[in-house]
Amino acid sequence: MEKYIILIFCKDKQGIIADFTQSIYSNNGNITYIDQYVDKENNNFFMRTEIEFNNKSDFKKFNLFFVNGPVKKYNINYDISLKYYNSKVGIYVSKYNHCLYDIISRTKSDELQIEISFIISNHIDLKNIADKFSIPFYHIPVSKSNKLDAEKKQLDILNKYNPDLIILARYMQILEDKVISNFKNKIINIHHSFLPAFPGGRPYHKAFERGVKIIGATSHYVTNELDGGPIIEQDIIRISHIHNIESLINKGKDLEKVVLSRAIKLHIEKKILVHLNKTVIFN
Structure with missing residues (x-):
């Protein structure tokens, strides 16, 4: 099982979470934890998500889908890292x-x-x-x-x-x-x-x-x-x-x-x- 942590920052817009979670689901991924915060005063969106995939191939498909989809659509700044790493x-x-x-x-x-x-x-x-x-x-x-x-x-x-x-x-x-x-x-x-x-x-x-x-x-x-x-x-x-x-x-x-x-x-x-x-x- 491949486990990752994704940190996201962008301007808040309707549909971010829906499109992001769909990109995980449609590539055989599973969300094990999600936490998000909206700074309403400055209209900023922040999110941390823990996800898992059965293999690296599914993760690579998700990563490509995510970068060419939600990242471009919402101008997302993001960081992806392995969950278990010393x-x-x-x-x-x-x-x-x-x-x-x-x-x-x-x-x-x-x-x-x-x-x-x-x-x-x-x-x-x-x-x-x-x-x-x-x-x-x-x-x-x-x-x-x-x-x-x-x-x-x-x-x-x-x-x-x-x-x-x-x-x-x-x-x-x-x-x-x-x-x-x-x-x-x-x-x-x-x-x-x-x-x-x-x-x-x-x-x-x-x-x-x-x-x-x-x-x-x-x-x-x-x-x-x-x-x-x-x-x-x-x-x-x-x-x-x-x-x-x-x-x-x-x-x-x-x-x-x-x-x-x-x-x-x-x-x-x-x-x-x-x-x-x-x-x-x-x-």
């Missing part, structure tokens, strides 16, 4: 290890269907973790004077492994433009605040100084705007005047791990559609 990922880290350990643990327990191809870090501190789990580790220091050279080394590694997803697991450097443009909507960052509050560095210190009553974590796609990319997942915990900066950091670490893992899972399960600077998250 995504290849690369992880960027600095000195904090909690997110890295969590991702590895969830991968080993099959909670995350990914293969960790490599780890890149601007520090040597976490190499022992990579060695422990036999993951290739690349130490690429970054400073104001060597940013272009560091970018080139990173791009060489990325070209070598061609990852499906890059995870910034508390990587405390800003990626250069070429890396971001080469992996549009394929780089997920975890930021330790409830964005758009406290972007940039030292958000726990800023939260403490402001006297906030909640702290949060945000996972988002990386764009050229610092901590300004499309938001995938967020969560919060309550705090009070009794908490100092150290306790905020410790509370935040657990939140960061959970929020990042949720975002990774949503991405690899093809449950995210990005439009402009927002995301549509399917169930």
Whole structure:
């Protein structure tokens, strides 16, 4: 049985779902899951569908029928991928290890269907973790004077492994433009605040100084705007005047791990559609 996931975006028009489902049925396909959303304010249509075919031949017939029919008729933007596929990922880290350990643990327990191809870090501190789990580790220091050279080394590694997803697991450097443009909507960052509050560095210190009553974590796609990319997942915990900066950091670490893992899972399960600077998250 061949199983696929299809993501669709286009302007909303009458008949989209009818024509799409007919293209599946008429080519011996079966829909096992469908979820759709209409943004009435902007007249946009979004849909995620899981389908299955008895063989590749039927899928190829459907694909041809779909592209020459509904895609042209409704000017559909779409993405088709295999449902069961272990995504290849690369992880960027600095000195904090909690997110890295969590991702590895969830991968080993099959909670995350990914293969960790490599780890890149601007520090040597976490190499022992990579060695422990036999993951290739690349130490690429970054400073104001060597940013272009560091970018080139990173791009060489990325070209070598061609990852499906890059995870910034508390990587405390800003990626250069070429890396971001080469992996549009394929780089997920975890930021330790409830964005758009406290972007940039030292958000726990800023939260403490402001006297906030909640702290949060945000996972988002990386764009050229610092901590300004499309938001995938967020969560919060309550705090009070009794908490100092150290306790905020410790509370935040657990939140960061959970929020990042949720975002990774949503991405690899093809449950995210990005439009402009927002995301549509399917169930």
